[in-house]
Amino acid sequence: MKKLLDLISNEMKDAFEAAGYDRELGKVSVSNRPDLCEFQCNGAMAGAKQYKKAPIMIANDVAAKLADSKVFDKVDAVAPGFLNLVIKNEFIGDYVKEMKNSSKFGLEEAKEPASIVIDYGGPNVAKPLHIGHLRSAIIGESLKRIVRFMGHNVTGDVHLGDWGLQMGLIIAELELRNPELPYFDDNFTGEYPTEAPFTISELEEIYPFASGKSKEDEAFKAKALEATKQLQSGKRGYRAIWKHIMEVSVTDLKRNYEKLGVSFDLWYGESDADPYIPQMVEDMKRDGYAYMSEGALVVDVKEETDKKEMPPCMILKSDGAALYETTDLATIKQRVEDFNPSSILYVADKRQELHFEQVFRCARKTKLIRDDADLRFIGFGTMNGKNGKPFKTRDGGVMRLENLIKEVEDEMLKKIMDNREIDEDSARQIAQTVALAALKYGDLSNQASKDYIFDIDRFTSFEGDTGPYILYTIVRIKSILAKYKENAGDIESALDAISSPVNESEKQLMMVLAKFNASIENAYEELAPHKICAYIYEIANAFNHFYHETKILSEEDEAKKKSWISLLALTRDVLETAIDLLGFSAPERM
Numbered sequence: 001m002k003k004l005l006d007l008i009s010n011e012m013k014d015a016f017e018a019a020g021y022d023r024e025l026g027k028v029s030v031s032n033r034p035d036l037c038e039f040q041c042n043g044a045m046a047g048a049k050q051y052k053k054a055p056i057m058i059a060n061d062v063a064a065k066l067a068d069s070k071v072f073d074k075v076d077a078v079a080p081g082f083l084n085l086v087i088k089n090e091f092i093g094d095y096v097k098e099m100k101n102s103s104k105f106g107l108e109e110a111k112e113p114a115s116i117v118i119d120y121g122g123p124n125v126a127k128p129l130h131i132g133h134l135r136s137a138i139i140g141e142s143l144k145r146i147v148r149f150m151g152h153n154v155t156g157d158v159h160l161g162d163w164g165l166q167m168g169l170i171i172a173e174l175e176l177r178n179p180e181l182p183y184f185d186d187n188f189t190g191e192y193p194t195e196a197p198f199t200i201s202e203l204e205e206i207y208p209f210a211s212g213k214s215k216e217d218e219a220f221k222a223k224a225l226e227a228t229k230q231l232q233s234g235k236r237g238y239r240a241i242w243k244h245i246m247e248v249s250v251t252d253l254k255r256n257y258e259k260l261g262v263s264f265d266l267w268y269g270e271s272d273a274d275p276y277i278p279q280m281v282e283d284m285k286r287d288g289y290a291y292m293s294e295g296a297l298v299v300d301v302k303e304e305t306d307k308k309e310m311p312p313c314m315i316l317k318s319d320g321a322a323l324y325e326t327t328d329l330a331t332i333k334q335r336v337e338d339f340n341p342s343s344i345l346y347v348a349d350k351r352q353e354l355h356f357e358q359v360f361r362c363a364r365k366t367k368l369i370r371d372d373a374d375l376r377f378i379g380f381g382t383m384n385g386k387n388g389k390p391f392k393t394r395d396g397g398v399m400r401l402e403n404l405i406k407e408v409e410d411e412m413l414k415k416i417m418d419n420r421e422i423d424e425d426s427a428r429q430i431a432q433t434v435a436l437a438a439l440k441y442g443d444l445s446n447q448a449s450k451d452y453i454f455d456i457d458r459f460t461s462f463e464g465d466t467g468p469y470i471l472y473t474i475v476r477i478k479s480i481l482a483k484y485k486e487n488a489g490d491i492e493s494a495l496d497a498i499s500s501p502v503n504e505s506e507k508q509l510m511m512v513l514a515k516f517n518a519s520i521e522n523a524y525e526e527l528a529p530h531k532i533c534a535y536i537y538e539i540a541n542a543f544n545h546f547y548h549e550t551k552i553l554s555e556e557d558e559a560k561k562k563s564w565i566s567l568l569a570l571t572r573d574v575l576e577t578a579i580d581l582l583g584f585s586a587p588e589r590m
């Protein structure tokens, strides 16, 4: 479906043309004086010079051509030359009706689906998920859903951190603790055990311990570096122990992401890029891009126009070990072979910007990916506590994601129990659904690149620009629809009964709903889920306003009532579709 604003603009452009003016002057925008009109056109002002005429004369000419318009109810030419516009109730009623009967509410999908990879989540194996990874998961999941909804072929890849020093640290520490294990016996040629020699909690204890130790103990650090290198070069026992770490850790990660409503098409990691490294390095050397500098292999990525410092991209360390850059480059090579993507989006902490800039430049320069491909870094800000500093636990430690979710759930449960009489089991279930919305909406409603304050009281409030408020609105609609059905209302026939609005708040609600295609497309183009949040907040407000002004169920005019029921169903469907794009859902009641 054409966008509402385009249809309105077209009508205006036709009028400019019919009055003898350039049709491009007829661009319409949303009114910045909603007290006077709904839309406005400033084309007469813009055309004054070109036609050597007072703007008001042009505006009057155009207005005269719109006297019988099917779109505009009112076209006021006002000094010095504005066109103030109000649209016809039938026009918006018809638009919304068509929208209701169109697939995806009139959103036009991409004509040529592109192949797009989204790299998000990025957890590090054997380290518990902490809130730093929360934002990547929440934002990435929403972007994946938005891009897919637009009709593109999207592959979401978790890109595990499973190949760096943290693996060497764990292996080195395990070897010190359990030297008798066959993994550490160089002469062992048999089959390694199938069971991992540790549990997830043990693993989670080992990593921070080893990491702390490496900062104080040079010899241990050297051991860990050596273990990393040996793992990467294929030492049999280390590979086997690494596999155990992966199994134990990935099982736990999957469980956590599932709780968050986050899912990945690919569970690849840095290690999967490893086989691509040797050839990639060979090619970079052969083509003269990579050279030795102070023992390391590097590629220059500086450009003349650079204002900030741009160090060379390191490909191999002096000991031959791969780096974070190396795995990211090899992963591009792998993704090109697998999907030939037209774009790869990376959702990671904005402090990694330099890393990605180097990687992207190096990939382009060394022709790892086709020239027209878009490599895009979507850097997000930090989630801070109320004190404006990075969010911590009460005792100052790093907050585990699981505990954070639990905290929000408990708070939500309290609020739900306070609100009404409900048994604790159902309340708990509802609290889980609402807590996820509170958490995700609290995050997504901010522009991703900005830092934001995690404010549990505000996020879990049923009022204001929050997830629970949106869900509350949806539940309110569901309950009206259920009551209508209970009172033997014929919901099936009502569903299609939408007609022209009969009051102002109904018209306003329809106008907001009608922006669905434009809003989603805009969120897609700017890769900005916060645009969807702003849109549904606007819907929820328009709906609640309409609801307070309209006695829906006690209306005696059946036709009117049915039209409203139909509008309610549409509002519910649009909201539920939008929150699905954000990655959460609404309960039946709350």
Ligand code: ARG
Pocket (backbone or CB within 6 Å): 119, 121, 122, 123, 124, 159, 160, 161, 328, 346, 347, 348
């Ligand atoms: N594992 C990384 C971290 O925790 C994030 C990975 C981001 N993605 C990437 N392709 N480098 O910082």
